[in-house]
Amino acid sequence: MKRMLIILIVVGALATAWSQTGKPSGRLDELARRARAEGRSEVQIGIGDIETLDASSLTEALSNFTVVLAQPITSISVRRGDSIVTWTKFNAIEFLALRPNCEACSFRQEPPETLLPFGSNQFVLPIPGGTVDVEGIKVRSSGKHTVLFEPGKTYLLLLNMNSIGQARLDAGVSGAFFVNDDGTIRPISKHNVRWAKELQEHYPSVAAVRGATKPASK
Numbered sequence: 525m526k527r528m529l530i531i532l533i534v535v536g537a538l539a540t541a542w543s544q545t546g547k548p549s550g551r552l553d554e555l556a557r558r559a560r561a562e563g564r565s566e567v568q569i570g571i572g573d574i575e576t577l578d579a580s581s582l583t584e585a586l587s588n589f590t591v592v593l594a595q596p597i598t599s600i601s602v603r604r605g606d607s608i609v610t611w612t613k614f615n616a617i618e619f620l621a622l623r624p625n626c627e628a629c630s631f632r633q634e635p636p637e638t639l640l641p642f643g644s645n646q647f648v649l650p651i652p653g654g655t656v657d658v659e660g661i662k663v664r665s666s667g668k669h670t671v672l673f674e675p676g677k678t679y680l681l682l683l684n685m686n687s688i689g690q691a692r693l694d695a696g697v698s699g700a701f702f703v704n705d706d707g708t709i710r711p712i713s714k715h716n717v718r719w720a721k722e723l724q725e726h727y728p729s730v731a732a733v734r735g736a737t738k739p740a741s742k
Contacts, residue, residue, distance in 0.1 A: 551606040556661040564661070571607075571652050571667030576696035582719035582727060583736070585695055589682035591621040591737055593703065593730065596673040597646070600636050601654025608665040610654035611635050612673045614681075614691075616645040620730075621737035626684040629692060642689040649683070649691045669696045671712055678703040679712065680733065703730060 552569075559567045579585035594614040601610040635648045642648065653670030656663055671693075673679065682699035683691040693699050698719060700712040707730045711720060727733050 552603065552608075552656075552658050552663055556658040556663060559661045560659070566662040566664060567658075568664045568666075571665055571670065576669075576694060576698070579695065582722045585682055585699065585719070586621065586727075586733065586737055588623070589621075589695065589699065590619065590623045590685050590691075591733065592619050592681050592683060593617040593678060594647075594681055595678050596675045598639070598675065599673060600638060601656050602636055603656045603658070604633065607652065608654045608656050608663065609633065609650045609652060610670075610672075611639055611648055611650050613639045613642075613646060613648050614673075615643075616647065617678065620680075620734050623684075625687045626692075629684050629686065629694075631686055631690045631692070635690065647683075647685060647689040647691045649681070649693060651693065668713070671697060671700055680709050680730065707731060709733070 555567050555569065559565070579588060594616045597613045597615055599610055599612040601608055633650055635650070639648050651669070651671050653666045655665070680701040680703055681691075681693065682695050684694045685691045697713045697716050698711075700716070701709045701723075702712050703709050708728055709723070709730060711717070711723070727736065
């Protein structure tokens with residue numbers, strides 16, 4: 525009942541964004557105009573759950589996804605209709621496991637031109653959420669699958685990739701880990717609790733993950 529109520533509220537809110545001509549004026553535009561009228565310079569909106577590919581264990585996930593150590597180079601948030609997406613360009617340091625390119629996956633969004641071209645060991649990864657300017661108002665969007673990658677830091681990522689350097693974090697936030705200076709790894713977010721115990725007991729470090737995955741070549 526609660527889920528149905530939330531859906532009805534969202535649908536109702538979107539319906540009010542339609543103009544008399546039958547065209548949507550845009551939910552983000554409506555929120556920005558309302559914020560300006562109320563004297564606010566920023567708006568915060570949430571993101572609902574997104575569909576993720578499930579795995580019964582971290583061991584299974586390590587077998588299903590490309591596993592890579594990577595460092596962010598730069599990020600940019602862009603508006604896509606009434607949603608916000610942050611694209612991050614990475615340098616791949618080491619592919620611990622390289623699965624076949626997921627050409628069957630839907631890479632529907634094109635990365636911003638400012639992130640092109642990709643180097644031989646570079647890829648781009650879109651994450652829901654971010655901050656954009658809408659009519660002079662900062663609109664911030666975030667949810668439990670929003671990840672803010674820091675340039676210069678190292679991450680262990682479980683990805684689906686295609687042959688031209690586009691990646692998807694199909695395990696959601698559960699597929700992203702922060703690598704400490706001593707090589708130990710930890711969940712990137714407090715929402716990544718699904719495999720926390722298994723991580724601690726069996727894969728506490730990059731060395732442990734490397735030992736559990738097949739050598740990769742790229």
